[in-house]
Amino acid sequence: MMKNLFRSFRKALRPQKNIEQMNQLPQKPDHPNYVVPLSLSEKTEIMGKLVGHSNDIVFRRFNLAFSDIQVIAVYAQGMADSQAQNQTIFKSLMLYEEQVNGGKREITGKSTPAAIYEFAKDSLINTGQLTEHADIWEAAIDVLSGDTVLLFDGVNKILSVRVRQVPQKNIEVSEREVSIRGPQSGFSEVLETKIAQLRNKIKHPALKIDSIRGGVYTNTGVVMAYLQDVVNPKLVEEVRRRLERVIHVDGILESGTIEELIEDNPFSPFPQVETTERPDKAAAQLLSGRVVIMIDGSPNILIVPTIFWQFIQASDDYYQRLIGFALRPARVIALLLSLFLPSFYVALTTYHREMIPLSLLIAVTAAREGVPFPAFVEAFIMEGIFEFLREAGLRLPMQIGQALSIVGALVLGQAAIQANLVSPAMVIIVATTAVMSFMIPAFHFSVSLRLLRFVVLIFAATLGFFGMLLMAVFLLTHVVSLRSFGVPYLSPLAPLNLDDLKGVMLRLPVWSHKNRPLILRPQDIRRRDEGLKPRPEK
Numbered sequence: 157m158m159k160n161l162f163r164s165f166r167k168a169l170r171p172q173k174n175i176e177q178m179n180q181l182p183q184k185p186d187h188p189n190y191v192v193p194l195s196l197s198e199k200t201e202i203m204g205k206l207v208g209h210s211n212d213i214v215f216r217r218f219n220l221a222f223s224d225i226q227v228i229a230v231y232a233q234g235m236a237d238s239q240a241q242n243q244t245i246f247k248s249l250m251l252y253e254e255q256v257n258g259g260k261r262e263i264t265g266k267s268t269p270a271a272i273y274e275f276a277k278d279s280l281i282n283t284g285q286l287t288e289h290a291d292i293w294e295a296a297i298d299v300l301s302g303d304t305v306l307l308f309d310g311v312n313k314i315l316s317v318r319v320r321q322v323p324q325k326n327i328e329v330s331e332r333e334v335s336i337r338g339p340q341s342g343f344s345e346v347l348e349t350k351i352a353q354l355r356n357k358i359k360h361p362a363l364k365i366d367s368i369r370g371g372v373y374t375n376t377g378v379v380m381a382y383l384q385d386v387v388n389p390k391l392v393e394e395v396r397r398r399l400e401r402v403i404h405v406d407g408i409l410e411s412g413t414i415e416e417l418i419e420d421n422p423f424s425p426f427p428q429v430e431t432t433e434r435p436d437k438a439a440a441q442l443l444s445g446r447v448v449i450m451i452d453g454s455p456n457i458l459i460v461p462t463i464f465w466q467f468i469q470a471s472d473d474y475y476q477r478l479i480g481f482a483l484r485p486a487r488v489i490a491l492l493l494s495l496f497l498p499s500f501y502v503a504l505t506t507y508h509r510e511m512i513p514l515s516l517l518i519a520v521t522a523a524r525e526g527v528p529f530p531a532f533v534e535a536f537i538m539e540g541i542f543e544f545l546r547e548a549g550l551r552l553p554m555q556i557g558q559a560l561s562i563v564g565a566l567v568l569g570q571a572a573i574q575a576n577l578v579s580p581a582m583v584i585i586v587a588t589t590a591v592m593s594f595m596i597p598a599f600h601f602s603v604s605l606r607l608l609r610f611v612v613l614i615f616a617a618t619l620g621f622f623g624m625l626l627m628a629v630f631l632l633t634h635v636v637s638l639r640s641f642g643v644p645y646l647s648p649l650a651p652l653n654l655d656d657l658k659g660v661m662l663r664l665p666v667w668s669h670k671n672r673p674l675i676l677r678p679q680d681i682r683r684r685d686e687g688l689k690p691r692p693e694k
Contacts (some may be wrong), residue, residue, distance in 0.1 A: 160305060163545070176238070196491070200307060205295060215228055215230055221251055223272050225269055225272055228306070232299060232300060234321075235321060238321075240319045244283045245281060264595070277315055287313070289315075297369070302321065304316070337475040337476055338471055338472065338475040343433050343438075346452065347452035354435060363384075366380045366398055371406060372405070378451050379451075381450065382447045382448070385679060386442075389679075390558075393491060394642065395447045395460060409453070409459055410451070411449070414449060414458060424634065424681040428462055430459040430598070431457070432459075435458060445673065446457075461468060461642070466598075467597070477665075488596055491596060493589065493592040494592040494595075497592070498535045498539060499553065501531070501582070502532050504623050508619065526576040532613065532617035535613060537578070545654070560662070589609070630651075659673075
């Protein structure tokens with residue numbers, strides 16, 4: 157009743173809007189249409205306005221070796237590979253000479269500017285990455301991306317040559333998603349390299365790559381990858397529709413910006429989009445019927461749709477025979493302990509001491525003798541100090557951060573016990589909670605649990621076990637109501653689907669995974685054929 161009244165009151169205060177306008181995305185910002193003129197001076201003037209007269213933008217004028225037509229090469233210094241540029245463009249066009257019978261042969265039929273342009277494009281520029289533009293705006297974007305653009309006099313087309321030299325780091329091991337067995341490489345930050353890494357995992361023509369530019373000023377490359385024969389076409393259209401939001405922001409610098417623009421419930425503490433740095437994990441999700449989103453300049457990629465159980469699964473589960481069967485239930489227990497263990501201790505020692513065995517109660521009471529703070533303040537301080545130490549360890553260099561985390565926890569914990577600021581039992585509870593949180597493979601999901609732990613702690617200190625139960629019911633109700641691209645967040649548990657549930661909670665043998673997740677509604681349900689179970693020959 158109160159909830160309905162609150163909604164009515166909030167609706168009355170909110171400005172009235174048309175429902176269709178609320179659900180409709182803003183109009184796509186159209187860039188000015190700059191038609192390519194024939195005059196070289198006009199093309200140069202327009203290009204200069206679009207790319208900006210900056211010191212790193214070079215306008216190189218030269219003549220063709222076989223014609224009097226002038227050409228201007230436009231590129232950003234430092235972003236273009238000078239060696240490839242000289243070999244592919246300047247040497248081919250400026251030093252072209254073909255000897256026939258000891259003399260230079262005239263190129264017949266190529267006297268017009270259009271014919272010379274076609275001859276240079278088809279026969280001289282020896283690279284496979286050429287783009288032809290009829291709009292100077294598109295060519296200007298290529299210049300700012302690192303390409304070299306050629307402006308031919310008397311031709312109403314612009315040629316863009318791909319000779320980029322984008323700074324990048326080598327492919328390294330993913331530090332956040334450590335795997336004991338299996339591939340060790342992580343995604344690169346360069347978009348083209350990420351696509352190649354994904355192609356290396358899935359060598360099939362069904363792997364489709366759709367691209368879009370994100371950000372008004374950054375024009376960042378954003379790519380959506382999916383298996384055309386497997387994924388639900390409606391899911392692809394929904395992802396494509398939501399990705400149109402990225403063109404309305406001023407810049408896209410990391411995948412987290414896209415995650416906030418495409419998630420279903422932006423105010424939920426639980427992440428609704430999975431992130432990974434591992435190509436093998438991305439390939440596995442593509443094979444399940446999901447969509448992968450990659451961004452240029454970030455090693456983190458996004459996987460949609462996402463369900464709750466994906467955050468307690470690790471790559472090792474599928475590469476080792478028995479470890480996944482045992483660890484997945486253990487991770488669920490660790491998730492519950494990391495969320496409720498400090499609150500359970502505070503509620504038990506504050507409101508429900510009659511539930512503690514007498515010998516244990518005497519030990520806990522004797523340990524807390526002399527501690528000036530109640531159990532809630534004690535737990536809040538210890539949890540806060542541990543979070544400060546963990547955050548400080550992440551921001552410092554690796555060698556210093558590890559030393560700070562270990563030494564800081566030992567020194568502060570021991571000093572707090574000796575000073576009677578906290579009890580030994582509380583140190584054990586906080587340390588156990590920290591260890592349980594480290595068992596969650598997904599870092600961004602564990603961060604949400606760490607924040608919710610303080611909320612549950614406040615409810616437990618206020619209302620005891622009833623407060624914990626109230627918070628648990630609220631979280632469960634919220635999780636059940638969440639959706640990720642139309643897929644229920646807690647599926648296949650709610651709604652119940654036994655076929656999918658057995659593959660989510662337990663790591664079953666590979667030969668028993670016959671179907672893809674039905675909740676994703678893939679086109680091709682079958683994952684494997686029948687009769688793959690190994691057995692001795694008769």
